[in-house]
Amino acid sequence: MTGIYGWKKKPFWIRLLHWEYWSFHAIYIPIYPIFIFLCLRARSFFFYAAANPAIKNGGFLGESKKEIFELAPSALQPRTIFFTKGSDPVWVLEQLLMTGFRFPMIGKPDIGGRGRGVKKLDDAATVMAYASASGIDFHIQEFIMYENEAGIFYYRFPGQEKGNISGIVKKEFLKVTGDGKKSVRDLLKTNPRAILQLPKLEYSEPDMMNRVLPPGEVFTVVPYGNHARGALFLDDSASASDALIEWMDTICFQIPQFFFGRLDIRYESRELLEQGKAFSVLEVNGAGSEPTHIYDPRHSIFFAWKEIIRHWLILFKISRINHRLGHRYLSLAEGVGMFRKDKSDSQKLAGLKSG
DSSP: OOGGGSGGGSHHHHHHHOGGGSOHHHHHGGGHHHHHHHHHHHTOTTGGGGSSTTSGGGGSSSOOHHHHHHHSOGGGSOOEEEEOTTOOHHHHHHHHHHTTOOSSEEEEESSOOTTTTOEEEOSHHHHHHHHHHOSSOEEEEEOOOOSEEEEEEEEOOTTOSOOEEEEEEEEEOEEEEOOSSSBHHHHHTTOHHHHTTHHHHHHHOHHHHTOBOOTTOEEEEEOSOOGGGTOEEEEOGGGOOHHHHHHHHHHHTTSTTOOEEEEEEEESOHHHHHTTOSEEEEEEEOTTOOOGGGGOTTSOHHHHHHHHHHHHHHHHHHHHHHHHTTOOOOOHHHHHHHHHHHHHHHHHGGGSOOO
């Protein structure tokens, strides 16, 4: 068979032949023994909780975005309002409009990851539907219009005045270009990366999928840089300039006891970003952060394993130093509880459409 129905564009073969689409465990199982070795050396299976002492569980799992938001200066982040589950949808909408929010907005669960439960909210109806469907606490942010998004991985050993950038991922959103004839659905079918998103998009955005774009119009199908939602991740680590490292030091020193993690940032231009202008920190991710530059399609699985292990070693060293300074690891009961709660939260997120 040829064309878009050829075997190379079947979801099964796309996932099999491109490791970046493998499941989390398929990628990590071969190197788990190294992580277990680090746990044994630390005498704790949950040593990483000491990496960022001010963040719950060190930011590995189950951390509240509300708590992290309150740690970082609000001027660095998008305007955000947090709501408890079960909040009246009409009241939620009223609070947003009374405080000057305008459409579109972004809805996110307070505890999540890998894009779970994240949705662009284009009007009052979608805001109320999101609030109604949320099975856990959630927050709604202003939509940041800057065109560029990057994930910058930063670490600093406790006691040092200068940190390091260990990886930068540049994110390209999932887009299509109209021809005046094909629907968004048909345009997506020509791109293997987009083909994997079709089931989710059919579920969350059926009207958008039927839209026919004028010739030449570039349309952003998924307006945020999440790999699990079709964004292309490109390794831009080589661009880590002294100016950018200095800027990251300035930002991360404002987050109490933050030593290891990834900041997801939207910005207007790299030049302005290095000057500390025209940017917004969308997420602060802690000990559970992946060095997401590994997902560049040009990289092999062997490169990915090397980078993951390199970051585990950094995480181990930082956690051990903080532990010697008096910051505790999680107990076995606390660690098991953390994983159980994450599983429970994931089930509660099932009711939220992502789109």
